[in-house]
Amino acid sequence: MKPNLSLRVSQHLALTPQLQQSIRLLQLSTLELAQEVEQMLDDNPFLERASEEGPQEPEQYPAGGATYSEATGADAASVDAENDAEMPAVTSPSDWEGDGSMDAATEDGEWGGDGMLRNGGSGDGEEADATELARSHESLTDFLHRQALALRLSELDRAALRFLIESLNDDGYLDESLESLAISLAGVDDPAQLEELVHRFTVALGLLQSLEPAGVGARDLAECLTLQLHAMNQCEEGDPAVVQAALCICRQPLDLLARRDLRRLAQACGSSEDDTRSAMALITRLEPRPGRRFADVERNVIVPDVIVKKTGRGAQQTFSVQLNPDVMPRLRVHDIYASALRGGSKGEGHQALQTRLQEARWFIKNIQQRFDTILRVSRAIVERQKNFFVHGELAMRPLVLREIADELGLHESTISRVTSAKYMGTPQGTFELKYFFGSGLGTETGGNASSTAVRALIKQFVAAEDPHKPLSDNQIAEMLKEQGIECARRTVAKYREALKIAPANLRKAL
Structure with missing residues (x-):
């Protein structure tokens, strides 16, 4: 084959580092963004937080307005052009509040013209930290140790009780047997010492199971329920016949209780069906995990990125959308360092410092673009789901990502x-933005009903059902059909499971 030369023209899109950073910042959550900002503040000396004392002198950029595209090559300039083409100018808080006004002065805006990202959130140090308040709690171990101090015990018994308390799991159960705990301390070489330890642990276990909360120190679920029933019996709570029937049920295989096999349980316990039914109802009110309220669970405080406020009444009711100022970082380019770099000689290391300065400017601009995109998408969601904000989730419309993407001229992956x-914080509560998107189900009129609205209807049907005759999935499907919504039984079952609603046989009142 004879070699030849040819000229070919083609186009391709290159993801520059600046564009990659913009995409990455867009998909970060509020907490992840705060961590990213802290990391950038530590790494880049040209980036600083804006002080609370008021605006400082803006950085004087060279003529030509090259605010974000000074120096370091064609890549920065090309990405600047791409981002500027997609990103609308944000000049004042009024543009961020959804009223369409852009007449306010630039210096009063959330985004200044001096390379500064301002935050209107208060930095009041006197306010209680919600995260710290949520995490403050007393552990189950501390609670039990505090009770053990009131018991008059010998040193050995006190040490055995302390060892058992430390061996409990988070639910308050003792996972290991007393023999295995004794072997872990004494080994198997000395049978006499091993037997003594088992005896001490047996006594300590009885003491442990007498402490609050009732059921702590149990080895299995049946023992946990039995301990709680014994505590009720000692306090003379409830009907003694019912409590005795419940104790008998706990001695039976628990799968009979799980299946609510009333007849077999009544025969096994020798009690009437009424007493057995009351005993089963009593057991369902017991706590299967005594240590639940002491669990060290981190409570995640959700801070909305966008706030929706209702204005007007009746037909004049409107909704304004604005960014939450508390989640917007207040950043600026360090004026002193930037001025020193411009006035200094272009010696060794000047190009590296110029690159770091450019990175700081790009970081501020990408954060600005992130919040601007979130605001645009939120406005579009509120406009399409206005009925939800007025009437609740029963009025939710079907919505897919492509609809918002086409309206805003963005890619579906960006949405x-x-x-x-x-x-999004709304008058109806705080919801993830994905909550407002849902598939549609066909209706008799040829329209579509949102899957969110259908789930709300199912929840409404179940809440209003007769507890003695709960609705089956087929009945719920028929009721939806009467509402004009075509929904198969399997779809009803899927939505019911997503709502964590038990099937009809388990919802039936005892």
């Missing part, structure tokens, strides 16, 4: 990144 781990 997906925006709606992930971003939250």
Whole structure:
């Protein structure tokens, strides 16, 4: 084959580092963004937090307005052009509040013209930290140790009780047997010492199971329920016949209780069906995990990225959308360092410092673009789901990502990144942006009903059902059909499970 030369013209899109950073910041949650900002503040000396004392002198950029595209090559300039083409100018808080006004002065805006990202949130140090308040609690171990101090015990018994308390799991159960605990301390070489330890642990276990909460120190679920019933019996709570029937049920295989096999349980316990039914109802009110309220669970405080406020009444009711100022970082380019770099000689290391300065400017601009995109998407969601904000989830419309993407001129993947781990505070509550998107089910009129609205209807049907004759999935499907919504039984079952609603046989009142 004879070699030849040819000229070919083609186009391709290159993801520059600046564009990659913009995409990554867009998909970060509020907490992840705060961590990213802290990391950038530590790494880049040209980036600083804006002080609370008021605006400082803006950085004087060279003529030509090259605010974000000074120096370091064609890549920065090309990405600047791409981002500027997609990102609308944000000049004042009024543009961020959804009223369409852009007449306010630039210096009063959330985004200044001096390379500064301002935050209107208060930095009041006197306010209680919600996260710390949520985490403050007393552990189950501390609670039991405090009770053990009131018991008059010998040193050995006190040490055995302390060892058992430390061996409990988070639910308050003793997972290991007393023999295995004794072997872990004494080994198997000395049978006499091993027997003595088992005896001490047996006595300590009885003391442990007498402490609050009732059921702590149990080895299995049946023992946990039995301990709670014994505590009720000692306090003379409830009908003694019912409590005795419940104790008998706990001695039977628990799968009979799980299946609510009333007849077999009544025969096994030798009690009437009425007493057995009351005993089963009593058991369902017991706590299967005594240590639940002491669990060290981190409570995640959700801070909305966008706030929706209702204005007007009746037909004049409107909704304004604004960013939450508390989640917007207040950043600026360090004026002293930037001025020193411009006035200094272009010696060794000047190009590296110029690159760091450019990175700081790009970081501020990408954060600005992130919040601007979140606001645009939120406005579009509120406009399409206005009935939800007025009437609740029963009025939710079907909505897919492509509809918002086509309306805003963005890619569907961009909308997906925006709606992930971003939250909207509304008069109806706080919801993730993805909550407002849902598939549609056909109706008799040829329209579509949102899957969110269908789930709300199912929840409403179940809440209003007769507890003695709960609705089956087929009956719920028929009721939806009467509402004009075509929904198969399997779809009803899927939605019911997503709502964590038990099937009809388990919802039936005893």
